[in-house]
Amino acid sequence: MEEIEVIFYIEGLGNDKKVLESAIRQTAEGLKNEKGVKVKYVRVEDVLENEDEDILKYSGVIEAQIAGDLASLVRLTLKYSPAIVEVLRPGKLEVDSKELMKILGEISLFMGKLMQQFGGLAVYPKLDDVPVPRIGYEREEIEELIVEDRNILYRFVIEVFGENEEGIKETMAKALSLEGCRINKLVVQGQTEDGKFKGLLAAELLSTFETMFQLTGKYAPVAISIIEPEVVDITANELQNTLTDLGGFVNELVTRPVKRQIMEKKNTEFKLNP
Structure with missing residues (x-):
């Protein structure tokens, strides 16, 4: 399968700066040690504080340039749930429909397990x-x-x-x-x-x-x-939109417990301070 080169932008949020910095470092190390792909670089930005937020007041970003086949990049997208995926090359690729079905099957299995835990x-x-x-x-x-x-x-x-x-x-x-x-x-x-x-x-x-x-x-x-x-052609724009959507779906599910806590806190504040 043709090699694809992308940039992942992975966002981390937290209410404890040191904990978030540690989590981001671990994620960056995990990316550097990924097998089956070429990791060109992993860049970790400084964790920033958002004074307007009470719960998730710290944020940090990892930027990683990675090259690999479509199946590998889809797996990494599901694993790391990047906020944005930018496809650098190729401008267009062709994928055999049988290979594409295998990838779709992996996505379905992965997302099905998350939905059992977090909802639809x-x-x-x-x-x-x-x-x-x-x-x-x-x-x-x-x-x-x-x-x-x-x-x-x-x-x-x-x-x-x-x-x-x-x-x-x-x-x-x-x-x-x-x-x-x-x-x-x-x-x-x-x-x-x-x-x-x-x-x-x-x-x-x-x-x-x-x-x-x-x-x-x-x-x-x-x-x-x-x-x-039998062969599906995919443009770079279509692929980066698709991978970004997949990352967003995973992120939406795994962050639901935290979002629920935020809403409960806001509702409590509203009741206490009408």
Whole structure:
């Protein structure tokens, strides 16, 4: 697989300067010792104090230039959750769909474990007024979307829960449309237990590379397979957006306990000082 060169910008936050400095040093050392990639440099910025913050009042940044294949860089993104990923080269790369499916499987497994611990990621506004999207496309339309719009055709299976089968199908069709997908097929199967429906939703979707990765990160599908094309081309801009999104998803989940503490503290202050 082609070598990709990136810069990770990893942000650390904390309420104790010495503890944060130690954590940042350990993270930097971990990056320097990563196997399977070339670490060009790791630069640690000074920890700064934000006087306007009471809980996470200290922040620090690590900048690291790394080169490796796509699979390795995705693993590092999931491990270190950089706030920003900048892709330096190449301007465009081609990845075999089978390799891409392996990477998507790793993302799904990793994110699924985090969601079991911290909760889900897929949140939408009320969908009542959102029109039900079209489901089903002609072969000529699919080919045009793949060739002209650089869409990917893939199958996507997730676990679903709700009041009833039809309600889940309609809600998920709207949600997937909002995510930027065109839906070729959508099937829900399962059973109702104690008044609640539980089952699987299988969808055949058309979307961009970025959307496909975002869906994998948000939903941690139990299965995902790319149908077409056999080789997926990815631009540097698409890749850096995708890796930055993945880092953001991980960060959103692992920082939830701290954010919860901040909100509880603010609510307590509000009650004590009306």
